[in-house]
Amino acid sequence: MNTPEHSQLGKVSAYVDRYDASLLFPLPRETKRREIGITGSIPFMGADLWTAFELSWLNPKGKPQVALAHITIPCESTHIVESKSFKLYLNSFNNTAFESADAVRESIRADVSAAIWHGGPVVAGAGVKLLLPEAFDREPVQELTGLSIDRLDVECTQYQPAPELLSAALHEQPVTETLTSHLLKSNCLVTGQPDWGSVQITYTGPQIDQAGLLQYIVSFRNHNEFHEQCVERIYMDVMARCKPTKLAVYARYTRRGGLDINPWRSSHPQQPPANVRTARQ
Incomplete structure (x- = not known):
């Protein structure tokens, strides 16, 4: 293998x-x-x-x-x-x-x-x-749409994936919203070189605590894993901890060696996002 x-x-x-x-x-x-x-x-x-x-x-x-x-x-x-x-x-x-x-x-x-x-x-x-x-x-340049959670002034102390930071208002009325962050960073699984990305999370369900979500995204900062694996980890953690009825996670990573990789995962059938680069790409 x-x-x-x-x-x-x-x-x-x-x-x-x-x-x-x-x-x-x-x-x-x-x-x-x-x-x-x-x-x-x-x-x-x-x-x-x-x-x-x-x-x-x-x-x-x-x-x-x-x-x-x-x-x-x-x-x-x-x-x-x-x-x-x-x-x-x-x-x-x-x-x-x-x-x-x-x-x-x-x-x-x-x-x-x-x-x-x-x-x-x-x-x-x-x-x-x-x-x-x-x-x-x-070829357009366009940022991910949604409400940026980077505006939040949070303290960040964990730099390995910490799903316990995620929570949602499980006993309140569900919402539908799209949240974005430019603060996703992970490292190559083999070389440890940094991978920089932006992430968009669209969901329907209990409202996700935005501060905890931002701290969770930052917690990938020293984590070694390929882009595709990071996005699937985010998807599974959000689904398990926040229990949305619908969820889509989309990340756009900056290019390396003339290539960018942008994984998208969704709980339900829909058209994939247009492959439109962001300003950092």
């Missing part, structure tokens, strides 16, 4: 500039999900929304082409793709000729779909959208 320690994270890596799908390094979701009490079927739906800002290849005449890529990875997949391996994989396109942008898109779609199911049947494939330079100026 692949483990993070066996990936290229934190290691000197050769620069491969010829197309090589084997560079993708899948990691099982199951291991970290067991830590937060998920066994068997998952109790949410959602996706991991990736943006690749460094994608280039050659056309049949050898002329370089560039594009942005939006990649959607369903949370039902058995594996994630370790991000450095994704960067190395995209670098392998650099000196490879493709017939068209559609051929590049199809290669990424097929390779990522195979990786996230890691030898098993592809139940839900990855979605891939390429944006060519003529569309670059139509």
Whole structure:
């Protein structure tokens, strides 16, 4: 079984500039999900929304082409793709000729779909959208909508996930609201390097204590875990401690190595959020 320690994270890596799908390094979701009490079927739906800002290849005449890529990875997949391996994989396109942008898109779609199911049947494939330079100026920058809880003047003393900080008015009338914070920070599971993010929590149910929620988000500050795992931990903790009838957790992390990863988890069917970057991304 692949483990993070066996990936290229934190290691000197050769620069491969010829197309090589084997560079993708899948990691099982199951291991970290067991830590937060998920066994068997998952109790949410959602996706991991990736943006690749460094994608280039050659056309049949050898002329370089560039594009942005939006990649959607369903949370039902058995594996994630370790991000450095994704960067190395995209670098392998650099000196490879493709017939068209559609051929590049199809290669990424097929390779990522195979990786996230890691030898098993592809139940839900990855979605891939390429944006060519003529569309670059139509890419918006937009902050997460909702009420910012960063305005609260709270004391923060815990920097490892502390779900006991979460509470809600369980005996009062339910509310529907969206709360946001820019103060999410965690660290790479392998290298310990910082990962900076913003998080949006939308729910219906007992009103969540905002001060406790902010302290809880800050408590991830020294926690080592991948983006996808942090968002699923937040989702499970809020669901267990605050008991909403509906819940969605969405985080947008700043890019590293030309990639950003933005996990979204929801208790109920809905359209995934648009993959629109924030100012920090």
